[in-house]
Amino acid sequence: MAEDLKLYIAGEWTEGTGNEFHKLISPVTGEHIANVPLASPADIDRAVAAARTATEDMRHWSAFERADLCLRIAAAIEPLEEEIARIQTLEQGKPYQAESLDDIAEANQYFYNAAEDAKRLSGEVIPTSDRHKRMFTFRRPVGVWAAITPWNFPVTIPLEYVGPGLATGNAVIVKPPEFTSWALLKLAEAFDEAGVPKGAVSIIPGGASIGEHLVQHAGIDAIGFTGSSATGKKIVAQMGIKRSIMEMSGNGPTIVTADANLEAAASLAVYGAYYNAGQVCCATERVIVVDQVRDEFVELAVKASTAAVLGDPFDDQTTMGPLNNEPTAAKVDRQLADALERGANVLVGGGRAKGFPTDLYYDFTIVDRVPEDSSLSKEESFGPVLPILTASDDEEAVAVANRSNLGLQAAVFTSSLAKAFWYADRIRSGTVVVNDSTDFWETFQPFGGAAGTDTGWGRGRLEEFTDLQTVVFDLKNVK
Secondary structure (H helix, E strand, O other): OOEEOOEEEOOEEEOOOOOOEEEEEOOOOOOEEEEEEOOOHHHHHHHHHHHHHHHHHHOOOOHHHHHHHHHHHHHHHHHHHHHHHHHHHHHHOOOHHHHHHHHHHHHHHHHHHHHHHHOOOOOOEEOOOOOOEEEEEEEEEOOEEEEEOOOOOOOHHHHHHHHHHHHOOOEEEEEOOHHHOHHHHHHHHHHHHHOOOOOOEEEOOOOHHHHHHHHHOOOOOEEEEEOOHHHHHHHHHHHOOOEEEEEOOOOOEEEEOOOOOHHHHHHHHHHHHHHHHHOOOOOOOEEEEEHHHHHHHHHHHHHHHHHOOEOOOOOOOOOEOOOOOHHHHHHHHHHHHHHHHOOOEEEEOOOEOOOOOOOOOEOOEEEEOOOOOOHHHHOOOOOOEEEEEEEOOHHHHHHHHOOOOOOOEEEEEOOOHHHHHHHHHHOOOOEEEEOOOOOOOOOOOOOOEOOEOOOOOOHHHHHHOEEEEEEEEEHHHOO
């Protein structure tokens, strides 16, 4: 029987006023698993009003009080982690053992990180030309944030906003996609358990129209967005003068040089292409191999592709589950067809897998000799596809890499330290990973690039949630 879910608004569970529900169908089983209430403009208005009250209170809390709140939330999440992970797998499709459990543990880590960083978010004393004046800076909360989050990491990405937001005294209203909101709503039970102030966090699933209302709302001070570049551009055009964090599409290259450890490069490139079925903004998108080692790399990549085990995501042997939704699967279909029409060769896979409960299970696919002008090369795929391009030498490899403006995260495989820095100096990408997958990730690393303006994690992330205030004292006019 399908679960009837409720919105989480201002610390209360409610069906909302919209009287509309999304019928949530699992990409894993094809079954109707939940009814998700869709927020209305009136629901958003209520959430914003409560958020404004909450942030006006929390702005006066000490850093240690905010840190303690984050620690209480983390402690309340831990007993729920396995159930949240199970729900996430059912609604999103990623493997429970191989990915979902780690996802939720990592999501919880954002509260622990924020608690520590909040206590070290200090200002400074600034020298002045007037001997009678003293100048200080303080970090103040921006106010009410709207976080519009994607379906590929339904819990982790929202908490990348909620953790730092609460740690700095902001209120956060999260709008997840209606088709991956159940796990996050389940996690909201921890907010109640931890005593989060009413209004400090609201979770309001909805579609594009609700997102527009939220973005344009006069009571919203700042926007956090993670998703496609196309949607991000619409948000920027709609939001007016608001603070924002925008993390958008990636098409980062993996470059394999002539002196690379080819076995490691092939294995890690394959991993980066099948992790979360390729539905990651820093997934392996374009592998650019220097001609000298192309044949050997291709052979090793085909061999390494057996590590991608497509199947039931609740089976511990599975490393790759279904794609989350039909538009994503259709996009992969279109990109593969275009690449083949332009002369590419499919070496492994090449389409939707047969014999599964839904049509969203996709064979892991390796495509060789992908033309640069194909959509598979130019666009973010968001599917389990490893496209292989070639370059005559290092100079051409850099040129090919930089012909995309989606430079979020890149990888270079080389045994030369000098060559590694040579590439890092030339590749236009927010992050360059040397001798590991583009899917490498740490919760503290800065992240961003040509595709977006998301630049800070750890203390840097907390700074993005604050306004810098300068206070000047004149001592000579004291009575």
